[in-house]
Amino acid sequence: MDKTTTPQDQRTHGRADAAPSAPRGWRAWSRRRRITLLAVGWLVVLFAGNTVSVRTEAAEASGEQIVRLPGGDIHVVQDGPPGAPTVVLLHGLAGSTAWWDPVLPALRNLHVVRVDLLGHGGSAKPAEGYGIAEQARRIGAVLDQLGVRRATVVGHSTGGAVATSLAEQRHDLVTAIALIDTGPRADAFLGDSFVARLVTTPVVGELIWRLRTDSTIRDALSTAFTRGVQIPDQIIADIRGMTYRSLTATDEASGAFLKERPIPDRLAALGLTTLVIFGAQDRRWQPSSAQDYRRVPHARVEILDGVGHTPMFEDPDTTGALLYGFAIETAPR
Template sequence: MTTKSTASPGRWRVGSLAGHLTGRTGAEPATGGAGTVMSIDGVDLHVRADGPIGGPALLMLHGFGASTAWFDQVVDRLPECRITRVDLLGHGGSARPASGYDPESQGRLYARLLSELDLDGVTVVGHSMGSLFGVATAEHSTRVSRLVLMGEGPDTSTGTLPPGEWVIHRPRIGPVVQQHGPAFVTERVVRRAFAPGFDMAKAFANPNQGLDDARSLNHPAFTESIQRRKAWTDQLGLDARLDDLALPALVIFGREDRFYDVDASLARYRAVRTITTTVLEHVGHTPMIEAPDRIVELIREFLSPGEKL
């Protein structure tokens, strides 16, 4: 940033970037949205519910830097299901506290949500990081009967982060870069969540949805979510956790996923007897947006094998 010097007309003085720009490093309240803000154990979550109350119960958990809007196309195609969507802690219209972003804490939080809503026989549908929280929810709740995981490896050893992301995690410059960095940089990262050549005009009703969601996080939500997930999966990978749970699970990858080594991830998952795997060709990291019809078909088949819902 530059400011014009009044002492020397026509000359410019370079100001301190840190002095003029600040990142969001403190706790922030829930802002809500199209759904309802529910207080779960003192934590405010933005929750959306669609479909008939008596329909098959689904809990949808979006990925890092996203929101409930990333499931819009799938929800529209499953009118017979009772679908609960949550803006993850620190995302969208939910609260952004200074802590609590580890999968263990979030699993307990969403398990408590299922109890508050009195939902049983729930199929948890997670995308990317939401898949971790879905598994953690199942570890803390007997109300979960199945899991659908999309675009998430068993641990970070099979994944790659965008180049330069380490800068965001720096304590002083990170919050500034995250909130005030050039929009095209953030949009490039969002674009990486889709297969090369995918028409982004088809992704969201709001053309700025991806950018808005990515910038909705405060700095603790950004850094803690990434760091805590690694520690949790380093302790025990999703493949081992699913083996311990012994619940039916469907793992879906797009062949052109640019965040995970698809073959290495699938090799781990296929070793677990309760897991069914599917690979979608010409699809990237975000199958529910890139191939919503196919995802809905897979979910219906998974819920009632050999039947039509």
């Protein structure tokens, strides 16, 4: 016998029938939401991976790389055909690979390796490791990792001290050496700008460094140039990126290296073919001190009229041509 259904029963039955449909709808919506979130997540991962890949490919295309070394990684930029004679360019105190940009066109047929010294540019900036001999050993390790077996090594200012130390350590690697406005001895130093002197003054210098601005850095660079030069923003940015320790420790190391033994005496003992380029109006080193290098056997001294401490920027055409000719002349046969 059928049970009679009352209106109340019908309402109750309707709610009972409807109750299971809500969870099914919720489950379907949750499933669609999860699928959407997973899809978005994969897209984010793929996009991020593609961005990293593009950046890596761009860096490789431009020849930039980081060489991993104990105690601090080193930023390197390579240009030119790998099979051509290799020329290694080492910047000076507070410099970076950007300081060589103006002479790159003249060196385009060479394999050019530019290196940021420890504490400079894109290289690591640890608390220690700034001695000239230590910097030189690090350059040698970088070149070994790059597969460079023989090279002409060029150094500007303090970079010339590092190049000299590398030549002392690695007779197997350095075929010839070129120095650009590298002071030959400690007492030939003329001095820095007022701002630069303050920066190297204990306590006061550290405060000034913390408060440094682009304008302050440009003032400190004033003695680096005699001719009017438009200083690229990249050079200012690289200096801003230095730590106070990396700046002062490198400066102290350079002075100690010169006091230990003049660079011409070091070169004379090596017997390497040597090119010296010096600005006749250098405001940091006595221009007449360039004559010290004439006592180095196999040395050629080029004095550039109207040029100051940074021939790469003040006369890039002449400087680039001299470096190119020297690298070709001294390349291993």
